[in-house]
Amino acid sequence: MVDVLTTPLLDTVQLPSDLRALAPTQLRQLADELRQETIAAVGVTGGHLGSGLGVVELTVAIHYVFDTPNDKLVWDVGHQCYPHKILTGRRDRIRTLRMGGGLSGFTKRSESEYDPFGAAHSSTSISASLGFAIANKIAGKPGKGIAVIGDGAMSAGMAYEAMNNAAQAGNRLVVILNDNDMSIAPPVGGLSAYLSRIVSSREFLGFRDLARKLAKHLPKPIAAGMRKTDEFARGIAMGGTLFEELGFYYVGPIDGHNLDQLIPVLENVRDAEEGPILVHVVTKKGKGYGPAEAAADKYHGVQKFDVISGVQSKAPPGPPQYQNVFGAQLSKEAESDPTICAITAAMPSGTGLDAFSKAHPDRFFDVGIAEQHAVTFAAGLAAQGMRPFCAIYSTFLQRAYDQVVHDVCIQNLPVRFAIDRAGLVGADGATHAGSFDVTYLATLPNMVVMAPADEAELVHMTHTAVLHDSGPIAIRYPRGNGTGVELPAQAQQLEIGKGRIVRLGHKVAILSLGTRLGEALKAAEALEARGLSTTVADLRFAKPLDEDLIRKLLTTHEVAVTIEEAAVGGLGAHVLTFASDDGLIDAGLKLRTLRLPDIFQDQDKPEVQYAQAGLDADAIVETVLKALRHNSGTVAEGARA
Numbered sequence: 169m170v171d172v173l174t175t176p177l178l179d180t181v182q183l184p185s186d187l188r189a190l191a192p193t194q195l196r197q198l199a200d201e202l203r204q205e206t207i208a209a210v211g212v213t214g215g216h217l218g219s220g221l222g223v224v225e226l227t228v229a230i231h232y233v234f235d236t237p238n239d240k241l242v243w244d245v246g247h248q249c250y251p252h253k254i255l256t257g258r259r260d261r262i263r264t265l266r267m268g269g270g271l272s273g274f275t276k277r278s279e280s281e282y283d284p285f286g287a288a289h290s291s292t293s294i295s296a297s298l299g300f301a302i303a304n305k306i307a308g309k310p311g312k313g314i315a316v317i318g319d320g321a322m323s324a325g326m327a328y329e330a331m332n333n334a335a336q337a338g339n340r341l342v343v344i345l346n347d348n349d350m351s352i353a354p355p356v357g358g359l360s361a362y363l364s365r366i367v368s369s370r371e372f373l374g375f376r377d378l379a380r381k382l383a384k385h386l387p388k389p390i391a392a393g394m395r396k397t398d399e400f401a402r403g404i405a406m407g408g409t410l411f412e413e414l415g416f417y418y419v420g421p422i423d424g425h426n427l428d429q430l431i432p433v434l435e436n437v438r439d440a441e442e443g444p445i446l447v448h449v450v451t452k453k454g455k456g457y458g459p460a461e462a463a464a465d466k467y468h469g470v471q472k473f474d475v476i477s478g479v480q481s482k483a484p485p486g487p488p489q490y491q492n493v494f495g496a497q498l499s500k501e502a503e504s505d506p507t508i509c510a511i512t513a514a515m516p517s518g519t520g521l522d523a524f525s526k527a528h529p530d531r532f533f534d535v536g537i538a539e540q541h542a543v544t545f546a547a548g549l550a551a552q553g554m555r556p557f558c559a560i561y562s563t564f565l566q567r568a569y570d571q572v573v574h575d576v577c578i579q580n581l582p583v584r585f586a587i588d589r590a591g592l593v594g595a596d597g598a599t600h601a602g603s604f605d606v607t608y609l610a611t612l613p614n615m616v617v618m619a620p621a622d623e624a625e626l627v628h629m630t631h632t633a634v635l636h637d638s639g640p641i642a643i644r645y646p647r648g649n650g651t652g653v654e655l656p657a658q659a660q661q662l663e664i665g666k667g668r669i670v671r672l673g674h675k676v677a678i679l680s681l682g683t684r685l686g687e688a689l690k691a692a693e694a695l696e697a698r699g700l701s702t703t704v705a706d707l708r709f710a711k712p713l714d715e716d717l718i719r720k721l722l723t724t725h726e727v728a729v730t731i732e733e734a735a736v737g738g739l740g741a742h743v744l745t746f747a748s749d750d751g752l753i754d755a756g757l758k759l760r761t762l763r764l765p766d767i768f769q770d771q772d773k774p775e776v777q778y779a780q781a782g783l784d785a786d787a788i789v790e791t792v793l794k795a796l797r798h799n800s801g802t803v804a805e806g807a808r809a
């Protein structure tokens with residue numbers, strides 16, 4: 169398919185300036201070619217496909233009508249930006265999307281002047297666009313802020329905080345609501361129902377001057393007929409919506425795949441004297457690619473696939489994914505415990521809660537993209553005697569930090585946090601890396617922080633969290649497959665703050681938290697081969713620390729190394745603090761901490777990322793040898809230079 173792909177018109181477009189030189193009648197062909205190129209590229213790379221396919225026409229129309237990059241176009245989340253990347257000078261690298269050294273899967277300021285604002289977490293686009301608009305207004309410079317935000321992203325509080333504050337931008341702010349009636353999963357909640365009502369009823373609630381102006385650019389037969397009647401307002405501009413109440417001129421709903429409508433409407437919006445304006449565009453996620461349109465998830469995120477059949481490449485069968493081990497165990501626990509509830513913020517399958525949602529629909533809550541609400545909602549449930557599990561990716565929980573501190577920890581409420589995608593995540597890169605949760609959670613009074621070394625440990629920790637009613641507790645675990653250990657028939661309740669010795673030695677101690685345990689054991693083998701007898705401990709808890717175990721290890725070994733899949737300020741920092749407070753380093757112990765580096769790592773394969781981070785077996789060995797060399801000037805036989 170890639171070989172037979174012909175894109176004669178797209179081949180002439182390197183930049184939006186080339187696009188603007190085309191006749192309006194050529195835009196349909198351009199959009200068709202752009203769609204084919206997007207499909208072909210993602211077939212090779214994998215990635216976020218459905219959202220991009222839904223905004224092909226919108227992408228063409230925005231760049232055709234607006235003066236990008238002087239007008240600042242901000243894509244919310246940024247997962248729909250592949251067609252935009254193709255039209256903005258990056259087509260030659262589009263088949264490197266999400267690969268090490270390749271293009272980011274999201275918008276990124278360092279990549280292009282056409283990406284004025286980086287994203288990947290949702291619902292930031294209106295605030296950022298407002299910032300651009302107001303900055304230009306103050307400086308007396310031309311240039312609008314244009315936010316394209318999906319119906320899913322529109323469920324988050326930030327979007328409303330921004331709209332509430334947008335009036336001063338006037339006509340410099342344009343918000344394009346891309347309503348495809350989908351989030352990653354089908355959208356939930358009152359806002360989604362409201363948008364559906366607007367689209368289906370098109371009820372007339374009054375229209376303003378803008379409607380008259382819109383007519384100027386509409387194709388004649390439509391404009392002439394509509395201008396006279398309410399039909400115009402029903403079809404194109406409709407007042408009285410929630411958005412108007414918030415101070416926006418509302419334009420819509422518009423068919424987002426019909427360039428003959430999109431172009432004149434956007435031209436009117438561009439030229440309007442009033443504002444801010446919200447354009448409600450209706451699109452189809454996965455548009456124009458049969459397998460995507462037919463799929464339940466609309467090919468939101470895909471593996472590499474065969475373009476003709478749409479069949480995605482499958483990873484060879486392997487151990488279960490952590491998310492599913494968690495989801496299955498929680499669902500099982502909920503069979504005998506009617507107080508268990510599960511909450512997701514728009515990630516029901518990513519967090520493994522699909523099974524729970526089917527088995528216990530009354531106790532499953534998808535709150536939409538609303539992490540802050542998810543946490544405080546869980547706090548309320550906990551305060552009323554329920555056992556809520558808030559399953560949120562590490563990176564997205566960052567957004568709800570004050571809720572964790574203020575609503576959960578200060579009140580010591582037993583909210584259970586199932587923190588998925590902890591550690592480095594691969595192709596999604598720095599925005600999605602779960603680097604900081606150990607740091608930001610283990611510093612909080614009352615909080616317990618656990619990290620399983622494998623999927624069997626995750627079963628035990630899930631069970632332990634269920635039974636932990638005395639305060640908040642978190643389990644952090646990574647993206648991807650477990651290690652292949654046998655899953656326990658019976659989950660055990662772990663003693664809070666107690667680790668375990670996995671391998672006993674006497675010279676070097678490796679203190680591991682989480683799934684680096686495998687690398688720690690490999691390193692121990694390598695050290696043993698060099699004559700350095702090595703203990704490996706799985707600490708299980710970053711908070712509370714197993715002080716007895718740590719004291720014992722630090723006073724009976726010559727070198728101690730902590731390792732974790734987390735940034736500075738986590739396990740290593742807590743062990744160092746304890747060791748210093750307890751006088752454990754006074755006698756000359758060589759204590760080292762291995763953690764994520766103080767940089768934002770770009771996308772790559774996780775194993776490459778961890779090697780870059782210095783968190784693999786080689787790095788552990790090197791650290792130990794360096795510590796010994798530093799002390800004695802010599803190292804055991806076979807040591808690397």
Ligand SMILES: Cc1ncc(C[n+]2csc(CCOP(=O)(O)OP(=O)(O)O)c2C)c(N)n1
Pocket residue numbers: 218219222245247248288289290317318319320321322348350351352453468513514515537539564567
């Ligand atoms: C704060 C935050 N929470 C969750 C996500 C995960 N996420 C990425 S895209 C998406 C759905 C977005 O839906 P919508 O805005 O309607 O865009 P569509 O994919 O439908 O084009 C979600 C939940 C995220 N990126 N950011």
Ligand SMILES: CC(=O)[C@@H](O)[C@H](O)COP(=O)(O)O
Pocket residue numbers: 216245247288352469518589593596647
């Ligand atoms: C864009 C976005 O935020 C999600 O689609 C994310 O990429 C999903 O990540 P996982 O593949 O780890 O579920």
Ligand SMILES: [Mg+2]
Pocket residue numbers: 318319320321346347348349350351
């Ligand atoms: Mg959507």
